[in-house]
Amino acid sequence: MSDIEYKKPLPRPTETDQEHWEGLKRHQVLVQRCDDCQTWLWYPRQMCSNCASFALSWTEVDPKGTIYSFTTQHHATGSKFDSDLPYSVAVVELDAAPEVKMVGPVNKVAPDEIHIGQRVRGTFLDATPEVTFLHFEPFETDSGSQR
Numbered sequence: 001m002s003d004i005e006y007k008k009p010l011p012r013p014t015e016t017d018q019e020h021w022e023g024l025k026r027h028q029v030l031v032q033r034c035d036d037c038q039t040w041l042w043y044p045r046q047m048c049s050n051c052a053s054f055a056l057s058w059t060e061v062d063p064k065g066t067i068y069s070f071t072t073q074h075h076a077t078g079s080k081f082d083s084d085l086p087y088s089v090a091v092v093e094l095d096a097a098p099e100v101k102m103v104g105p106v107n108k109v110a111p112d113e114i115h116i117g118q119r120v121r122g123t124f125l126d127a128t129p130e131v132t133f134l135h136f137e138p139f140e141t142d143s144g145s146q147r
Contacts, residue, residue: 063122
């Protein structure tokens, strides 16, 4: 963690999503999976949206995936994120759980170089001792390309 104080909004974990936030603090991405029907679930919930089971487990997944959609913010809105302009946020379909689409900022690439279908991997921003955020950055596959 850096010595700079994080001054942007922080989440308020609930009983339902606390495991996810605890995993991020350990630099792990945890996603719920139904023990009965094996459906991956995102956002965290107390009951499976596929079979109505309450038997849900938290499972670590590799945070690599593909950009499904994204947006880039260019204009100030008076928010605490204005100092980051321009910035991009992507919806990422995870390889390990294709039903899961996670949202996070995309770093280490200019906004005009981001595209749907781009390969990304999860990175972790330790904002405070209690809160870590999932971010994404492009990476090259074994073949040397991003596709």
